[in-house]
Amino acid sequence: MNFRNFFFALALFIGFQSVSAQASWALYSNEDFAIEVTAIGEETASGAEVVSAYQEGVALTKLYNKYGLVNAQGVEIIAPRYEEIRPFENGYAAIRKGNKWSFINKQGRKISSFRFDWVGRFEQAAAAVQINGKWGFINEQGALIVPAEFEAVRSFGQNGLAMVKKDGQWYNLNQKGELTTLPSNLEQGLQASR
Structure with missing residues (x-):
């Protein structure tokens, strides 16, 4: 057998x-x-x-x-x-055509044009995207919900917050785009991990 x-x-x-x-x-x-x-x-x-x-x-x-x-x-x-399709995570897969990225859902529908230099994965209904060297976030419809103006980002967590770096400083960011300063001990930990 x-x-x-x-x-x-x-x-x-x-x-x-x-x-x-x-x-x-x-x-x-x-x-x-x-x-x-x-x-x-x-x-x-x-x-x-x-x-x-x-x-x-x-x-x-x-x-x-x-x-x-x-x-x-x-x-x-x-x-x-x-040219490339990343594995599906949370219902979406990143796809690359030429040197630009987009996302598709499980039905194969593209949610945005190929306009991103690099992409993260969808977490908490948002994905990090890079445009002209700066990072922002899109929603599941492909709309930019946080402008691409950050040096670096960490995805949204279950608490509804992402971490973003602007002008060398890390901040918390909610999905409305509002920034709050990180606690000093967390900021020190982030600096040490670079």
Whole structure:
């Protein structure tokens, strides 16, 4: 028995939610147990090769040095056309075309034009973006919610605050763009970590 047949037998035994006989992938997940058999090496309908494991229900595909996405059912969400696609995190993936970045959602819809020099990941419904060497934040619709005017940033945390550096000084920032000074002991810790 090869590993592929073993996983299909295991899938039937424990009740996998999705099993594909055409592609070598299967998914099962509950609170206590999760298994993922990927389709790495399989081909999509367009001839692209699956080159990553599934993450948040999608896997990366590659064709002629361009990347796209396929969902767990084997359906191509995006044909390979980007130079880079980062893994999905919190429902969004960063994509690069040329030397500019944007984001897509799991349906493959781009949320902004390719206008960012660099991007962070979405946390607390906001992502750090760099424009002309300065950092700001966008929301899930791609709108700039905090202007790109900071030297450095740390993503928004569960407390609803991000940390930003302006004129060599670190501050707390809320999603309305309001700055407050960091406590002195935190500022000293940040300076020491550089």
